[in-house]
Each structure stands twice: as structure tokens, then as C-alpha cells.
Amino acid sequence: MRGISRTIVHFLVFIQIMCCVYFATNMIRHRQGYAIQYSDPDIPNRKYEGEFIKYDTKKYGSDFCVAYNVTRATGEFREDGLEPISLVLHATSHYMKEIEGQCSSRNWNGPISVSLFVDRTSSEAVEYLHEVHRCSSKVNQKLSLHIVYRMSPFQKVCDPIFVKRSLRKCNTFNATIRSRERSRVIPPFQIYPINVMRNVARKGALSSIHMTADVEMVFSEGFAVKMKALANKYINGKDKKLLVIRRFEVDNKAHVPVDHKELFVMIKAFRAFEFHHKFFAAGHTIESLWQWFRMSKNQTDAYAWQIDYKSSSWEAQLIMHRKDPYNPEYFPTRIRDQQSLVYELCRANYTFHLASHVFNVHRGVKTQETNLSSAVLTHQKRLRTRSYKRFMHYINSTYPDTFDQCGKFVM
Known part of the structure; x- marks a missing residue:
């Protein structure tokens, strides 16, 4: 056999x-x-x-x-x-x-x-x-x-x-x-x-400010216009600042909220949730959700405030500049592929700023891996050790003085 x-x-x-x-x-x-x-x-x-x-x-x-x-x-x-x-x-x-x-x-x-x-x-x-x-x-x-x-x-x-x-x-x-x-x-x-x-996709973009996302995410109403002035203020290719965007998910049959007011009602009614709240909350949950709603309600225009880097599990969705670091292409698919970039940004002394008002939503609540995703994950695990050693050698030699502020990268 x-x-x-x-x-x-x-x-x-x-x-x-x-x-x-x-x-x-x-x-x-x-x-x-x-x-x-x-x-x-x-x-x-x-x-x-x-x-x-x-x-x-x-x-x-x-x-x-x-x-x-x-x-x-x-x-x-x-x-x-x-x-x-x-x-x-x-x-x-x-x-x-x-x-x-x-x-x-x-x-x-x-x-x-x-x-x-x-x-x-x-x-x-x-x-x-x-x-x-x-x-x-x-x-x-x-x-x-x-x-x-x-x-x-x-x-x-x-x-x-x-x-x-x-x-x-x-x-x-x-x-x-x-x-x-x-x-x-x-x-x-x-x-x-x-x-x-x-x-x-980043290298081919026609502007210098990039909102990186998955193709199936639905953005809140007027996202690009509401965020434009704020993004120009924070993202300039000189100051090491990043804008973080909150992510949510709703049931496939549910209405997708268009703004933070609708989202608030749906969150309270347990019809909308933070992204991957059942599957991988450590990678997507951002603290002080109710404070975010209050700050979004109290201001007319979008603004931002600094938040801490979370951990090597954090899969933050970012607005960044063309000159900012890019994802390490040798990383195995589905194994810390996005988290590796976020960790490098932390080690490179970038600061993370959470944006009010705007967000995006995924239709469908993820509870487990699909069979195909599981097969890919099993295949790619063989590349984990080699990628980890290469990544950590690069990080520690390039940013030797910032370990304490970001902690250990766990893969």
C-alpha cells in the first residue's frame, strides 16, 4: 500500500x-x-x-x-x-x-x-x-x-x-x-x-496611502472619503504612524451595518460581532469597544488615538504608506503571514492608532477551518521552523533594541 x-x-x-x-x-x-x-x-x-x-x-x-x-x-x-x-x-x-x-x-x-x-x-x-x-x-x-x-x-x-x-x-x-x-x-x-x-497589490497601487484588506470585506458607508483627511495627516512616509481599522462579522443572512450607529445596535442585539470572535479572537479583538463607540458618537469626523501593540497573534488591519515595510514573502501561507508584518512594524518603532467611525464587516461567522484550509495549513507547517529562524535573524539584526516593547514573536 x-x-x-x-x-x-x-x-x-x-x-x-x-x-x-x-x-x-x-x-x-x-x-x-x-x-x-x-x-x-x-x-x-x-x-x-x-x-x-x-x-x-x-x-x-x-x-x-x-x-x-x-x-x-x-x-x-x-x-x-x-x-x-x-x-x-x-x-x-x-x-x-x-x-x-x-x-x-x-x-x-x-x-x-x-x-x-x-x-x-x-x-x-x-x-x-x-x-x-x-x-x-x-x-x-x-x-x-x-x-x-x-x-x-x-x-x-x-x-x-x-x-x-x-x-x-x-x-x-x-x-x-x-x-x-x-x-x-x-x-x-x-x-x-x-x-x-x-x-x-501594494506595489501596483496608484497612490501612496494603502488600506490593506481581504477582498470579501464590506466597508462602512463612505469609508474612503471619511478617512481621507485623517490618513493624509497620519500616513506621510516620514512619521512612523499606522492607522488600525476595526473588523466585524455578521451572520450570512443578517443586514450589513452601514455606519457605527447601526453597528452599535447590532452588537448589543448579538447580531454583529468582532471579527473571528469564535475562531481566533486573540488575533482580532481590540480592547475598549464601548469606548470606541462613545468616541465615534461624540465626534463628527473620524479621528484616531494611539493604542498598544498586542502580541504576535495580532493580525491588525492597517492603513499604511507605500514606503512602509512589506510582508515577508518566504512566510508559509496561513501561519503568522500577516502577524509577521505587524510584529516588524512594532520592532521598527511604528505606533498604532485606532480610527473612529469607520470599520469593515465580513458576511458569515467563522467557527472552524474548511477542509481546504486545513490541508493547506498541514502542508505549510513544514516550512515553519525554517521561516521562523530566517525571520528572527532578520528582525533581531535589523531592530536589535526594541525587543522589550514588542515581546517575543511566537509562530
Whole structure:
């Protein structure tokens, strides 16, 4: 039996390698290879070649290819003279509807930078979102899309992406057609390189202030506008200040609160809760919730006050600057991947400031891991020790004098 199991594993590895080779060599003309090590988002990344649009790419790290600005937001969002906040998201093709929803929502009136992870089976998502960007004025105004894929073992250079130019009339690209086309795309079945995706989305953002979040989070009403002045005050690339945003969750059937007043009523009625309160409260709970409600109620505009760094479990959701540190890309997925960045920020003497009024919400209350998440976690645990040693060597040599204020990083 062991011999049979070993044979099956070898066969599956062989199939995965061949799929990567197929993807890398056969996407050069109709849904093609990708990459770029970020340079300047203001440089146009497209050329027209007959019936195709060509997007130049470069290698990213040792394992990935990235193409920045396969779609590029056309809105400036600087009419008031302030730097806009870019909503920085990452996703697979499974979340195409959520990407559209973030762009269509009035809650985020600002640029949105999305990194999309694809493989051979999910590459049609690129053309779909390209078409949505062409036909939807809201998506066109907000969405900058960056494509990421994993290189095959035999691939040495990254090929350009070619997206077929569409002749479709946009008035025929309705909700029914969109739903049908989304359903045809099979999401990638690989280990998701979560910190690579976070960093690509930040590097491709068209403004210097970044709100990092998960793609399925729903933001409170007018979030980007309400936070703009405060973010410009705190996030300037010089002062080591970060803005922390509260996160909540509601039952799938519940109404999503639009502001802190509705949220307060739902919290009191046990219809809304702090994010992952049943699953991983240590990573998301922020003290003094009722004080936050009082301070939000007593002021007209959003403001912030300093809070302490919690622990190495803290998965804070932050507004930060382009110049601030990025997530360590060698960290295993789902094992302190976001907490590692928060810990580095603490060791680098950044201060955390909790913002009033605004928040975001997840539809659905998480109580346990899915089977897929558990499988990924089991696989990635093998990388824990090596990543931990590398991370701590970097942290302790770069920030030798700040251990006492941040404590030990536990992985």
C-alpha cells in the first residue's frame, strides 16, 4: 500500500509540473504568461498587436511572474488636493464577483489595486475582468488589476500577456451574462502565495496611502472619503504612524451595518460581532469597544488615538504608506503571514492608532477551518521552523533594541 501511495504522489507531482509547463508555453497568444518586478505604475503597460493587447511582464522573485496594470484605474481622486487611499486587495478567480462589488460600491470612492493569482484553468478570469473594466464606468474609474502566476520548474523567462480585443457591445454584457461567464472559470488549485499577493497589490497601487484588506470585506458607508483627511495627516512616509481599522462579522443572512450607529445596535442585539470572535479572537479583538463607540458618537469626523501593540497573534488591519515595510514573502501561507508584518512594524518603532467611525464587516461567522484550509495549513507547517529562524535573524539584526516593547514573536 505504501508503494501504491508513493506512486500516486509521484504521479500527481508529475501532472502538476506538466500543467505548469503547459500554462507557461501555451498562454503566449490567447491567455498568456505574466510578470513584472514593480517599477512605476504611471508607465503604460500595454501595446496593441492586431487583435490582441500585449502586456509586458518580468520575473518576480524566484518563483513568480507578474503583470502590473492589465487594467489601470482612470480616476485620479485628487480633486481636493489630498492623496487618495488605495484599497489594496488580493484574490483568485473565485472572488471575481467580490472584486466587481468593491468597485461598484459607493463605500469606496477611491482607487482599488487588486492582485489576481491565476493558473492554466483560471486564466479566463483575466479576460473577464478586462471586459468588466472596459464596460463598467465605476470599475474603469477604480480598478488597477495585476496578474500573478507561478513559474514552471523549466521556465526561465516570463512571457507577455495577450488579451484578445473585444468587439462585444457593452449593453449586452449584463448581469446574467456576467454570472454565466464567472461560473465557467475554475479557480486555481495551488498553495496560495498570500504575502506575494499582498505585496504585488501594494506595489501596483496608484497612490501612496494603502488600506490593506481581504477582498470579501464590506466597508462602512463612505469609508474612503471619511478617512481621507485623517490618513493624509497620519500616513506621510516620514512619521512612523499606522492607522488600525476595526473588523466585524455578521451572520450570512443578517443586514450589513452601514455606519457605527447601526453597528452599535447590532452588537448589543448579538447580531454583529468582532471579527473571528469564535475562531481566533486573540488575533482580532481590540480592547475598549464601548469606548470606541462613545468616541465615534461624540465626534463628527473620524479621528484616531494611539493604542498598544498586542502580541504576535495580532493580525491588525492597517492603513499604511507605500514606503512602509512589506510582508515577508518566504512566510508559509496561513501561519503568522500577516502577524509577521505587524510584529516588524512594532520592532521598527511604528505606533498604532485606532480610527473612529469607520470599520469593515465580513458576511458569515467563522467557527472552524474548511477542509481546504486545513490541508493547506498541514502542508505549510513544514516550512515553519525554517521561516521562523530566517525571520528572527532578520528582525533581531535589523531592530536589535526594541525587543522589550514588542515581546517575543511566537509562530
